[in-house]
Amino acid sequence: MRFDKGHKEQTRRRIVETAARRFRKEGVEAVGIAGLMADAGLTHGGFYAHFASKEELVRAALEEASDQSRERRAVLLEKGESLEALVRSYLRPVHRDTPELGCAAAALIAEIARHEPETRSAFTGRLKELLAQFEAALPVDMPEEVRSRRAIGIFGTMLGTLQMARAVTDPVLSVKMLESGVEAALALATM
Amino acid sequence: MRFDKGHKEQTRRRIVETAARRFRKEGVEAVGIAGLMADAGLTHGGFYAHFASKEELVRAALEEASDQSRERRAVLLEKGESLEALVRSYLRPVHRDTPELGCAAAALIAEIARHEPETRSAFTGRLKELLAQFEAALPVDMPEEVRSRRAIGIFGTMLGTLQMARAVTDPVLSVKMLESGVEAALALATM
DNA sequence: CATATAATATGATGATCGTCATTTTATAGC
DNA sequence: GCTATAAAATGACGATCATCATATTATATG
Numbered sequence: 316m317r318f319d320k321g322h323k324e325q326t327r328r329r330i331v332e333t334a335a336r337r338f339r340k341e342g343v344e345a346v347g348i349a350g351l352m353a354d355a356g357l358t359h360g361g362f363y364a365h366f367a368s369k370e371e372l373v374r375a376a377l378e379e380a381s382d383q384s385r386e387r388r389a390v391l392l393e394k395g396e397s398l399e400a401l402v403r404s405y406l407r408p409v410h411r412d413t414p415e416l417g418c419a420a421a422a423l424i425a426e427i428a429r430h431e432p433e434t435r436s437a438f439t440g441r442l443k444e445l446l447a448q449f450e451a452a453l454p455v456d457m458p459e460e461v462r463s464r465r466a467i468g469i470f471g472t473m474l475g476t477l478q479m480a481r482a483v484t485d486p487v488l489s490v491k492m493l494e495s496g497v498e499a500a501l502a503l504a505t506m
Numbered sequence: 507m508r509f510d511k512g513h514k515e516q517t518r519r520r521i522v523e524t525a526a527r528r529f530r531k532e533g534v535e536a537v538g539i540a541g542l543m544a545d546a547g548l549t550h551g552g553f554y555a556h557f558a559s560k561e562e563l564v565r566a567a568l569e570e571a572s573d574q575s576r577e578r579r580a581v582l583l584e585k586g587e588s589l590e591a592l593v594r595s596y597l598r599p600v601h602r603d604t605p606e607l608g609c610a611a612a613a614l615i616a617e618i619a620r621h622e623p624e625t626r627s628a629f630t631g632r633l634k635e636l637l638a639q640f641e642a643a644l645p646v647d648m649p650e651e652v653r654s655r656r657a658i659g660i661f662g663t664m665l666g667t668l669q670m671a672r673a674v675t676d677p678v679l680s681v682k683m684l685e686s687g688v689e690a691a692l693a694l695a696t697m
Numbered sequence: 698c699a700t701a702t703a704a705t706a707t708g709a710t711g712a713t714c715g716t717c718a719t720t721t722t723a724t725a726g727c
Numbered sequence: 728g729c730t731a732t733a734a735a736a737t738g739a740c741g742a743t744c745a746t747c748a749t750a751t752t753a754t755a756t757g
Contacts, residue, residue: 323704342620344535347744360747361705369745420670425616428673429533439674467667467683468690472659475666479611479658482619483630492658499659503690506697514734538714551717552735560715 327365330355334376335383339422340415343373343430373430374437380419381441388448398452398469402500405473406493411480420445421477446470453504465503472500518556521546525567526574530613531606534564534621564621565628571610572632579639589643589660593691596664597684602671611636612668637661644695656694663691 333355337346348369349359366372391400404410405418414422420442427438449466450459457465476496480489524546528537539560540550557563582591595601596609605613611633618629640657641650648656667687671680 326704342535342617344533345620348746349743358706359745360707360749363746364704420673422616424669424673425613426533428669429536432675435673436675439676439679442670442674443679464682464686464689467670467686468663468693471666471670471683471687472663472690473666474669475662475664476658478615478619478665479633479662482611482615482626483633484623484627485630488630488634491655492662495655495658496662498655499663499694502659502697503693506693517734539716540713549736550715551719551737553715554717555734 323365326355326357326361330357330362330365331372331375331379334372335379335419336415338373338376339380339417339419343423343426370431370434374434377419377423377427377434377438378441381438381445384418385441385444385448388445392448392452398449398504399501401449401452402469402473402497402504406477406480406496406500408490408493411477411489411493414481418474418477421474421481424474469500469503472496472503476500514556517546517548517552521548521553521556522563522566522570525563526570526610527606529564529567530571530608530610534614534617561622561625565625568610568614568618568625568629569632572629572635575609576632576635576639579636583639583643589640589695590692592640592643593660593664593688593695597668597671597687597691599681599684602668602680602684605672609665609668612665612672615665660691660694663687663694667691 330352334346334351337351337354348362352359352362366375388401391404410417420438424438427435446463446466449470450462453462453465473496476492476499480492480496483489483492521543525537525542528542528545539553543550543553557566579592582595601608611629615629618626637654637657640661641653644653644656664687667683667690671683671687674680674683
């Protein structure tokens, strides 16, 4: 078909967005190309007109999800919200329960660590941006080197406690994990 | 074949140990039964004489890996080592680089969160044991409820920072993540 | 309206997946 | 040494995997 310019681009975006959701929800390996394309309202054959490989889609989906998260964080911070708002928003039951819309790192970091260097590098770049945002939201009287290490500790805490809260079957413990994560992250931010 | 009693049990153990290593290294989904059995020196057909399903092996492998980790932690603590030793041992480059011998949670927690409730429950039990060990290693003058939440925060920090250190391609940043994780975890333990 | 063309669909590749029925084989007990 | 038996091997099941060659089809352009 000979659609108007931008039609293919739009289709590509739809595939990437579908992938970004399903990868976060089910894991990269659990999602097949055929089912993914069907979800995007297409058949499987057209996939390789858009991407050279599944790995390339993984990178695109990772960037898509990261961009969304970064934008959300930026909006919060520009509204004058503090790091505390970011922490509390991250460690909420709704984020725990909807990984398909949430932090790509929390859903996929262990799987990413096993992917090709090119994918890991793309992820590294996005993670550095995230850490820079956190760093900038820390008290200005903190030496920069301390802020930098503190940002890593804070986000690591958020990442780990969210994953724990997602994995356990005990709902009381799960909530306690979210609360303990907030407590710990805020302690690291303010001490 | 009619082997002496305990032969089958021994074979089963070998399968579980092989699985515990490969699952941690490659992820559960990336490991196929056939290849796994070959790694254990067997052919694929015998698998279902030992396990009702792959999922059952996942549970067994998870328990095997957890037992090993718990034992290692217990040895350290009984030697009179503090929580600090646990933290430093966890956030070491060698642990980052050999996930197949390391913490099952760090390698598989996100994948576990997507498994059957039975598997998640088994994991929950092991995680509770781990947190209890951490809790017991915290200062006795801390109220128990605080110790409990603190233990969650500390292990969450360790989990998250180790995973970050594994995923990034920048080796300098990776080491910085390990160090920042130690710093943050110890701060939470002593404040 | 006809045609060129770009986007998507169809259909197949060989490989691998988890699972299971059947057969082979080694040895423990007679 | 023979035989019963339990453990492992062989081989196959249908399903799904990523990938690609080819065919179809809708529409923008002439």
